[in-house]
Structures are given as C-alpha cells and as structure tokens.
Amino acid sequence: MAVNMDDLLNLVGDIIEVDPSRxxxxxxxxxxxxxxxxxxxxxxxxxxxxxxxxxxxDQIAEIRTVEQLSRTLGEA
Amino acid sequence: MTTQMGFAEMMQSLHAGSAALDYRKTGRLLREMEAQAGVHVALMGNVTLDLLTPFLRVEAAKVGQMSAFHVSPFGQYMQDLHGEALQRFDPHVIVLLLSAQAMRPDAFERFHQLSVEDRHRLRDDMMAEVEGWIDSAVMRTAATLIVANFPCPSSALGVADLSSDYGEREFFLDLNLALLRAVRARPRAMMLDVVEAMGRVGTRQAVDRRMHYIAGLGWTDAMMREFGAVFAHALVGALGAARKCLVLDLDNSLWGGVVGEDGPHGIRVGRGDMVGEAFRAFQLRIKALKERGILLALCSKNNPEDVEEVFRLRDDMPLQLSDMAATAIGWDSKYTGIGKIARQLNIGLDALVFLDDNAAEIAAVRQYCPDVHAVLLPPDPSDYVDILDALPWFEKSRLTAEDRARTEHYALAAGRDALCASCDPMDYLRGLDMRAAIRDAGPADLLRVHQLFNKTNQFNLTTGRPTMGEVEAMMTDPAWQLIVADLRDRFGQLGTVAICALRREGAALHIRHFLMSCRAMGRGLEHAVMNDVKRRFLESDAASLHGSHVPTAKNGPVRGFFDDQGFAAADGGDRTDYALCRADVAFRDCDWIMLETK
Incomplete structure (x- = not known):
C-alpha cells in the first residue's frame, strides 16, 4: 500500500502538537x-x-521514526 | 498552532453532537483552557489512567463541565488520599477505577485452584479494600466518589464455569453486587457501571489485549470514549447539573403521522402496529422521566383543539395531558413556544431539552435559543428510546421524595394560580393556609439540600455551589448553622424549599448562603426564615449579622433583599456586603405562615 507521507506527518504532528513540516x-x-x-x-x-x-x-515497540511507521503498510 | 477553532464554535459543535467533531483538537483546546475549569476531577486506580483523561475531558465538556484533572500515581489510590497534592487540588469528584486482576494478581492467576472458601475470602478482602478507600476518601475530601465496577473476564473453564460452585462468573456477579450495595449505603458515593458500558461497546470492540500488555490499560478508543460518556452521565448526577424539563414535539415525535391530516384515530401509536409499538415504547420511556423529577412539556404546531381531541380519544396512550407541566400548542415558531414554556414554569432556557423530528425546527431553536439543548430525532422511531437514554441531561445521583412528586407540585401550583387570579394578593396568601417548619438540617436532608444548592438560580443571594462533602461539613462543623425550611399549604406538601447557612467568624455571624426554591417564591417564606435567623443572632453573643448579595444573570429577584431586611450596605465591587447590628434588628410580619416545630 502506498502511503502519502504528508498525510502521515499531519497525523503525527497533530498528536505530538508539532508543525508537520518540522x-x-x-x-x-x-x-x-x-x-x-x-x-x-x-x-x-x-x-x-x-x-x-x-x-x-513487536511492531509497535520497534517503530521509532515516521519512516518506519510508513513502512509497516508495505509489510501489512 | 494547529487549532483555529474558537471556543464558542467548539461548544456549538459539541452541543450539536457534530459527527465531524475532532476529538483531539477539541481535547487540546479544552486542555489549554484548563485554568478556567470549574470542575476538579481526580482519577485514581491501578491502570494507566493518563490514557483516559483526553476522553473524560471532552465528554465532560459535552455536558457543559469544563474540567481540570489530577491523576494519582499508578496504584497509589490509598496513599494519594493522604497526599498534599490532592488536598491542594481540592477535587469535586474522584473516580476510582480498579482492575480486579491488578488488585489481586496471584489469586486471579490461580482462581480455579482456589477453594470456594478462599474465593469468598477474596471477595470480602477486595470489598474491604474498596470500602476502606471510600470511607477514607469521604473523611479526607469533600468530593463525590465515583467508583467503577469490575468487568468479568472470559473464563478459563469455558461453559463449565457457569455450573461450578462460585465460579468466576458468579464471583464477579457477587463482587459487583456487593460493591453496588456498599456504594448505595454511602450517600457521597456513586457507582460507575463499566460492566454495562463494556456491554454496550461489545467486548470484542472494547478490549485490546495489546494495549493491556503495552500500556497497562487494555481498552480500545471506542471503550475509552464510552467510559468518558458514562463518566459524563455520572458527573451530571454528582454535580446536580441535570436539566429540569423535556419539551416534546407531537407529530412524528410522540406518534406516527400528522394529527391535522390523519385524525386522532389515524395517528400511529399503541399496540398491534409495529410503528405504533415503537412510539408507545418511546412514550413509556418519557413517562418514566417523571419518576426522576423531570418535567414534561409539549411544544407543537397544531390546532389546540385537534391535540386536545387526540388526548381525549386516545386514552390508550401512555402519555396524557395531565403528565405535562406546560404546553405551547399553536402556530407560533417553536422557539417562541419554548420561551413561553420556560416562563410558565419559571425556569431558564438552559434547563430545557427539546426533541423534534424536524431538522429545520431543531436548527431554528439552536439558532434562536442556543441555551436549549435541541435534539433531532432520527428517521426511524425504533431508535428514539436509545436517543433518549443516551442523553446525559436528566441524570441524578439519587432520587429524593421531591423528585418523585415534582409534576404534581406544578399541577398544585396551577391550582394555586387559579386561586391567586381570583382574589387580592394578601387574601391569596392567607387562603393558602401555609405551615412552615424552620429547623436545623440533619443527615436525612443531605441529598435534598445538595440538590437545592445546585439547582436554585433565582432566589439565591450568593449562588455558591457546595459539594456534598461541603454540605456535610456545614451540618457537623460547630462554626456553621445549616437551617432548612419545609413548607406545606392546603394544596399539599412543597417539601424542603429554603436553605440558610450561617457561619460564625469571631464576633460576626455571616449569612453565607440564603436560597429558596422557585416553587416557594412570592409567599413571604423568606421573611419567616430571616426572622428565625435574626432570632438566632439575638440569642447568640455575636455583635453583628452580615450578608452578601452576589449578582448573577439570574438572581434578579433577590436584588435589594438585605436592604429590605434593614441591613446597611457597603460597596464591594462585584458583590454588595451588608451588615446589621443588634440594635437595628426588626422582625418582619408574616403571620400568614404558621410555624410548626418538627
């Protein structure tokens, strides 16, 4: 599954309250x-x-970056 | 930053139950405003409570309660009661959420090896701990305690567990029953029905075992949201914040069809027809609200004669005109009718909930009467009962005798109004044959007094909203005198309708609270109570008697009250302080109320 990185950054940014572009x-x-x-x-x-x-x-524990999070969709 | 939604817009969105409501954004905005929060909520337990706060915050805001949170350290629900942090936080409510398995891990791991006697001991031992916590919390805080019950895990024995002597299922049913009874026996405690909430979500959708292992609370977002919702229901009860009246549309709301077109026998309500059965079930559910002390009213666009005919000819309907405390039937807009109902019942628009199946009417009421909680009924009447049950606005922590007789009080009031219309005001008061008992409050008055404190807006000098614990303190602390007045007249009992709380500070006696139910206004009872206060003042060694008037949007009727009672005013900015010295005490004549001793 292809993932739109901007969508993913928006999701993470919204939760941790950081501007996604940063x-x-x-x-x-x-x-x-x-x-x-x-x-x-x-x-x-x-x-x-x-x-x-x-x-x-294990996946939840091992995800340490946004990039790793996006990669789980390829594995899923 | 990311949040651009204004507070007003957010509350509107919460109010409208918007599906587009963004939980995270709203939670964040509310958290930023936590400093202004009116309600202090402490969370205690042996699960990861931090996960729950965002859900509790949003669900509390939906019932109009901006909340600040104190989360006790994991597992320290006993120790934290003695901590300074909690004392400083001064909670209005404390939620206790315990996992049975985390409370007694060894016992639950080998539950099926335990003897029946050991299982009974386990139950007693857990109950002793919970009851000990409640009693300690009652002593150490003024908060209302909201105690969650224990969901039953799936059993390792399968169906055989159900036929085992004191198996796991029976154990949890028994434990939760013991908890329910223990909580019921303590006036300041309430039960939070997590078992029922989990059933509504469905265990498969509610439990996420990964989250149990990773985070220490194995609940899905859906379950945490439902937990937030049951908490909000309990909060309305705990704070005495229930709305007072449900206003109902008629056509396609209480019955299927339109009375003006289908006629009294053509509308669908009653047995033998599926749609009629659904409307009948809805009417029964509404009628049950009367038991909780909720007033019912009708607001409908119809010819009044048509509506009267329906109620006359369809006496098979559960709801009858006599169930209604007020009606506004005609061709005015709904918001005009709703305003009339509020004035007739002498309550604020913010004490009303309005139900209608017509989206345009709901939109107009939301626009012109934003304080009314307007609910759009879904397309299918079979869903109506669930919609009503999901409304948190009619929750009470306990029912009082006054609740059960409320509609009757308003019907009696109508009889009194008829008497009033026919004669001179003084003759009217004498004709009521009023008898009042003005007395010190006792433990049996706790619930009613707390309820009166929290719902009285108009005749209320300072509009303080003490918690149940603070009311208890007024009854037990010798510095306080808590006076209540019970009233009856020739039409019946009005119940406990007035409260005055006096506090002695040095040589001064202060009237900290003085309030009276709107059902007793205009009868001069306040003079009888003040006479009693003045008598207490003269019999004490206090040098002066003091009172305050804190104006609010609603307490116009008490403006000038202390001036009228002979007090001297001092300017105090947003409040006016008053004083009366012994020499200036004058009693007011109110011989139309006969005083009784109880």
Whole structure:
C-alpha cells in the first residue's frame, strides 16, 4: 500500500502538537519533542484507524521514526 | 498552532453532537483552557489512567463541565488520599477505577485452584479494600466518589464455569453486587457501571489485549470514549447539573403521522402496529422521566383543539395531558413556544431539552435559543428510546421524595394560580393556609439540600455551589448553622424549599448562603426564615449579622433583599456586603405562615 507521507506527518504532528513540516522522517522518537510513550500509543491507534491495519506488539515497540511507521503498510 | 477553532464554535459543535467533531483538537483546546475549569476531577486506580483523561475531558465538556484533572500515581489510590497534592487540588469528584486482576494478581492467576472458601475470602478482602478507600476518601475530601465496577473476564473453564460452585462468573456477579450495595449505603458515593458500558461497546470492540500488555490499560478508543460518556452521565448526577424539563414535539415525535391530516384515530401509536409499538415504547420511556423529577412539556404546531381531541380519544396512550407541566400548542415558531414554556414554569432556557423530528425546527431553536439543548430525532422511531437514554441531561445521583412528586407540585401550583387570579394578593396568601417548619438540617436532608444548592438560580443571594462533602461539613462543623425550611399549604406538601447557612467568624455571624426554591417564591417564606435567623443572632453573643448579595444573570429577584431586611450596605465591587447590628434588628410580619416545630 502506498502511503502519502504528508498525510502521515499531519497525523503525527497533530498528536505530538508539532508543525508537520518540522518533523524529520528519520529522527528517532526519543529525540522528537512530544513523542512520549503515551503519544506513541495515540499515534499507533490513530494510524491503525486511518489505514485500517493492525500492528503487532513487536511492531509497535520497534517503530521509532515516521519512516518506519510508513513502512509497516508495505509489510501489512 | 494547529487549532483555529474558537471556543464558542467548539461548544456549538459539541452541543450539536457534530459527527465531524475532532476529538483531539477539541481535547487540546479544552486542555489549554484548563485554568478556567470549574470542575476538579481526580482519577485514581491501578491502570494507566493518563490514557483516559483526553476522553473524560471532552465528554465532560459535552455536558457543559469544563474540567481540570489530577491523576494519582499508578496504584497509589490509598496513599494519594493522604497526599498534599490532592488536598491542594481540592477535587469535586474522584473516580476510582480498579482492575480486579491488578488488585489481586496471584489469586486471579490461580482462581480455579482456589477453594470456594478462599474465593469468598477474596471477595470480602477486595470489598474491604474498596470500602476502606471510600470511607477514607469521604473523611479526607469533600468530593463525590465515583467508583467503577469490575468487568468479568472470559473464563478459563469455558461453559463449565457457569455450573461450578462460585465460579468466576458468579464471583464477579457477587463482587459487583456487593460493591453496588456498599456504594448505595454511602450517600457521597456513586457507582460507575463499566460492566454495562463494556456491554454496550461489545467486548470484542472494547478490549485490546495489546494495549493491556503495552500500556497497562487494555481498552480500545471506542471503550475509552464510552467510559468518558458514562463518566459524563455520572458527573451530571454528582454535580446536580441535570436539566429540569423535556419539551416534546407531537407529530412524528410522540406518534406516527400528522394529527391535522390523519385524525386522532389515524395517528400511529399503541399496540398491534409495529410503528405504533415503537412510539408507545418511546412514550413509556418519557413517562418514566417523571419518576426522576423531570418535567414534561409539549411544544407543537397544531390546532389546540385537534391535540386536545387526540388526548381525549386516545386514552390508550401512555402519555396524557395531565403528565405535562406546560404546553405551547399553536402556530407560533417553536422557539417562541419554548420561551413561553420556560416562563410558565419559571425556569431558564438552559434547563430545557427539546426533541423534534424536524431538522429545520431543531436548527431554528439552536439558532434562536442556543441555551436549549435541541435534539433531532432520527428517521426511524425504533431508535428514539436509545436517543433518549443516551442523553446525559436528566441524570441524578439519587432520587429524593421531591423528585418523585415534582409534576404534581406544578399541577398544585396551577391550582394555586387559579386561586391567586381570583382574589387580592394578601387574601391569596392567607387562603393558602401555609405551615412552615424552620429547623436545623440533619443527615436525612443531605441529598435534598445538595440538590437545592445546585439547582436554585433565582432566589439565591450568593449562588455558591457546595459539594456534598461541603454540605456535610456545614451540618457537623460547630462554626456553621445549616437551617432548612419545609413548607406545606392546603394544596399539599412543597417539601424542603429554603436553605440558610450561617457561619460564625469571631464576633460576626455571616449569612453565607440564603436560597429558596422557585416553587416557594412570592409567599413571604423568606421573611419567616430571616426572622428565625435574626432570632438566632439575638440569642447568640455575636455583635453583628452580615450578608452578601452576589449578582448573577439570574438572581434578579433577590436584588435589594438585605436592604429590605434593614441591613446597611457597603460597596464591594462585584458583590454588595451588608451588615446589621443588634440594635437595628426588626422582625418582619408574616403571620400568614404558621410555624410548626418538627
């Protein structure tokens, strides 16, 4: 499944309350302000709802960047 | 930043139940405004409560309650009651959400190896902990306590669990029953029915085991949203914030068809016809609201004679004209009719909920009477009951005798009005044959007093809204005297209708609260109560008696009240403070009310 990166950045930005244009696709979530463990869960559930997928616990834990999040759609 | 929606627009969107409502955006905007929040909510338990706050925040705002949150550290629901942080936060309500499995992990892992006696002990032990928490919270805070019950997990024994002696299913039914009874026995506690909420969502849609392992709360967004909704229902009850009257359209709302075209026998309501059955079920549900003390009213575009004929000829309908506290039937716009109903009942537009099947009428009411909560009925009458049940506006934490008799009170009021129209005001008051008991409030008055404090807008000098815990303190703290007045007349009981709370501070005696139900206004009862207050003042060693008037949009009727009672005013900005010294005390004549002792 192809994913529109802008849509994904908007989704993440909306949750962590950061301007999407300022989020680095490859930056580790520990280094992204606002992307704490609670926000991570909100990103995952919003992502699953928007794209109609369900990630495993391992996938959820291993996703550390927006880019990795987008790649799960290819795997799904 | 990302949020551009204004507050007014957001509240409108919440009010209209807009499907486009963006939960995250609204939650964020509300959080930014948390400093202005009127309601303090503490969350305690042994699950990850932080996940729930965004949902509780939005659902509380939907019932008009801007909330601030205090989340106790995971599992520290006992310790945090003693913490300074909670004292400073001063919660109005505390929600306790416990996972049974997290409370007693060892026992639940080997539940089926436990003896029946051990299972009984497990139940008693869990109940002792929860009851201990409630009692401790009652002592240490003034909050109303909202305690969640325990969903039953699927059993490892399959269907055999149901035939086992005190199996897991029976254990949870019994535990939740014990909890319900324990909560019911404590006036300041309420139960939050998580079991029922989970049933409504459906366990498969409500439980996400991944989230249990990852986050410590195995609920889906749908379940957290439903939890927020049941919390909002409980909050309306806890705060005494229920609306007072349900205004109903007639054609295609209470019956199928249009009376002007189909005639009284052509409309569909009653047994033997599927559509008629659905409308009948809806009428029964509405009629049950009267038991909660909700007034019913009709607002319909019809010829009044046609409507009267329907009620006369269709006495098989559950709802009858005698169930209605007010009616506005004619060809005026609905919002005009609704305004008339509010004036007739002497209540504000914000105390009304309006139901109609016509989208244009609903839109007009939302535009011209935005304080009214207007609900558009869905296309199919079989959905009406669910729509009514989902409304949080009629929730009460407990029902009082006054609730059960409310419509009757208004019917009696109509009889009194007829008497009033026929004679001179003084003759009218004497003709009522009023008897009042003015007395110190006792524990049995707690619910009614709390209810009166929270719903009285017009005859209310300071419009303070104490929590149930604060009301309890007024009854027990010797610095306070909490006075209530019960009134009856020749038409019947009006119940407890007035409250005065006095507080002694040094040489001064302060009237901190003085309020009277609108059903008792215009009878001079306030003079009888003030006479009692003045007598208490003279019998004490206080040097002066003080009162305040804090003007609000609604308490116009009490403007000048203390001036009229002989007090001297001092300018206080947004409030006026008054004082009366012993030498200036004068009693007011109100010999048309006979005082009784109880």
């Amino acid at each position: 989020i680095d696709l490859r930056l580790d979530r520990d280094d992204v302000p606002g992307w704490d463990s609670l926000a991570h869960l909100r990103i995952i559930t919003a992502f699953e709802a928007q794209y109609g997928v369900r990630l495993s616990m």
